[in-house]
Amino acid sequence: MTEGSPIDKTAVRDAATVIVLRDRAHAPRILMGQRGAKAAFMPNKFVFPGGAVDADDAAIALAGALPEPCATRLDEGTRPGLGPALAAAAIRELWEETGLVLGRPGSWQGPVPTDWAAFAATGHVPDPTNLQFVFRALTPPGRPRRFDARFFLVDADDLASDPDDFSAASDELSHLQWVDLSEARAFDMPFITEVVLAEIQARVDDRAAPESVPFFRNDDEQSLFLRLRGHVMPGDA
Template sequence: MSETLDKTAIRDAATVIVVRDRTTTPSILMGQRGASAAFMPSKYVFPGGAVDAGDDNIALGADLSALDAERLSQDSTRAAPALATAAIRELWEETGQILGTPSVWDDAPVDWRGFAQRGHRPNASGLNFMFRAVTPQGNPRRFDARFFMVDADHLITDPDDFSEAEDELSHLHWVPLKDARMLDLPFITEVVLAELSAVLQNGAPPASVPFFRNDDEAHLVTRLGGRSPLDF
């Protein structure tokens, strides 16, 4: 496959890092991909996946912060609300957990009907954009993934109830952050965990967001700027 074709195969994606008890003994929600999965088989990952075409058409019940929307728009052709929508949808599908705001949503698309039946629209106000990475060349599937952090307090569902989850991830559980590296993790997840630890320690949004481009031999890392005193 030529380099041009390889780049066109990259799909936008969104991932959610849900953090529980972040000021005391933080833990994060993770699950294990199936052994036969084409992408990252058997690895422990955060909930997430590719942006669907329909994600561009979903009206959020509450928007991202201006800071996060600005950072998401840098060097990107995908609208920030669609990325946030995909993150919330993937969290719902893979864990049964809802980031929502009360709303009547009678015309919800098929993928969102279970979510809407609980009386909510997706709520992006608690999401904090903290990392971006492109899957390295040579992988069977490539994604331009945006990683969002959100406090578990923003969930409107029981954080220990995964009964509504689909079967894409198994062994869903809250992993103490200090123990997460003992799991079988993708390399990029280990990098994200280091960044997450720094963000939690600082107690404020990062001054800039790391972007691992993986589009040349140097594996170029840039940072998406902007800073704000906003709490998260």
């Protein structure tokens, strides 16, 4: 997550998380890393790369569009047009925390935001066309940080960089590694990560968009497990 202005700890921030899946045909593995012991949110836990949407993410000119029905489902129950910013944040966070590039070769037009300078220097423009929206979760009340997180699945074959090269990664995640999907639950991870893992295991052999996307919504009044289908609001699911 990019450092910036002071964070309102009471606000729910939009966020994007990326699950990179590798060798799905014969020995599926996923990319995970460990958060620092002093992290305010989920210290020491093994997680997928991800973080909050930054202000500049909404203005990024992407190399393509999010696929349907992912784009429509991302708009459910939130402000319209947030999808591209979420996709940009997913690609930026993947780059910052792992050094992996999801993009197409190309030149940027106009000034490059500071948060994106290192990515642009690789000679790529962020490309969301292979991101698949597979899960959404709202952090429960009472946590030190609250996020409305959208989880995206992408195949390692769609990366524009070597999946084993983490040399450009920041130090936000340590012990970056490809974890056998069948052994991932042995790691110390947040509850919601375990729930998402079950969803990924069900999708290993199916590259098509899911019929609906789970939404684990934790409001002040109640917790709901809803389904986003692309044509209804979450409250009607």
